[in-house]
Amino acid sequence: MLPELRVLYFEDLEVGLTEILKKEISSSDVVGFAEITGDRNPIHLSEHFAARTPFGTRIAHGLYTAGLISAVLGTRLPGPGAVYISQTLNFRAPVRIGDTVEVKVEVAELIPERRRARLKCTCSVGDEVVLDGEALVKVPKKEEADPLAMRMGGGRA
Numbered sequence: 457m458l459p460e461l462r463v464l465y466f467e468d469l470e471v472g473l474t475e476i477l478k479k480e481i482s483s484s485d486v487v488g489f490a491e492i493t494g495d496r497n498p499i500h501l502s503e504h505f506a507a508r509t510p511f512g513t514r515i516a517h518g519l520y521t522a523g524l525i526s527a528v529l530g531t532r533l534p535g536p537g538a539v540y541i542s543q544t545l546n547f548r549a550p551v552r553i554g555d556t557v558e559v560k561v562e563v564a565e566l567i568p569e570r571r572r573a574r575l576k577c578t579c580s581v582g583d584e585v586v587l588d589g590e591a592l593v594k595v596p597k598k599e600e601a602d603p604l605a606m607r608m609g610g611g612r613a
């Protein structure tokens with residue numbers, strides 16, 4: 457299921473604010489990611505090939521798992537209007553077909569002069585961290601997102 461959109465403006469953010477999304481990784485997700493990106497590495501697509509790797513079975517593309525972080529940033533925290541500036545990624549353990557990935561994004565630092573938020577990102581399968589890193593995003597202020605509503609004394613639409 458897709459997460460419901462939620463807009464948080466820069467003024468709404470505080471350090472420690474956290475959002476979690478869960479996603480079961482299906483074979484069709486991995487095949488679809490291979491098709492749209494062109495990354496047809498057989499470690500993702502061929503059981504025969506993957507069986508001869510240390511992982512023993514097909515694994516998800518690292519950037520597909522990382523894309524789930526983007527989904528949290530773009531839909532929930534901060535949500536629509538957020539602009540990615542940078543993202544660090546450490547792929548610490550494989551994600552296998554059928555795994556449920558829990559993505560946790562937490563506001564780590566706010567830089568008001570530039571409307572930047574630094575967010576700690578962690579993806580886990582069960583108790584194991586499979587990916588972690590840090591995102592830097594630009595977050596809209598209320599007045600620039602909806603200047604008319606602000607002039608009329610309103611808040612969010």
Ligand SMILES: C[C@@H](O)CC(=O)SCCNC(=O)CCNC(=O)[C@H](O)C(C)(C)COP(=O)(O)OP(=O)(O)OC[C@H]1O[C@@H](n2cnc3c(N)ncnc32)[C@H](O)[C@@H]1OP(=O)(O)O
Pocket residue numbers: 495497515516517518519546547548549550551
């Ligand atoms: C291009 C695409 O088509 C391919 C893909 O997308 S593949 C999918 C994405 N990648 C993965 O799923 C890989 C997940 N990671 C792993 O399985 C393992 O990290 C590894 C096999 C890459 C490395 O394991 P290994 O060589 O056994 O390393 P150690 O566990 O012995 O660790 C040694 C020290 O290095 C540190 N470390 C290991 N991996 C990472 C990492 N990804 N990021 C940061 N640091 C890492 C580990 O902590 C150890 O440090 P220490 O100080 O010695 O404890």
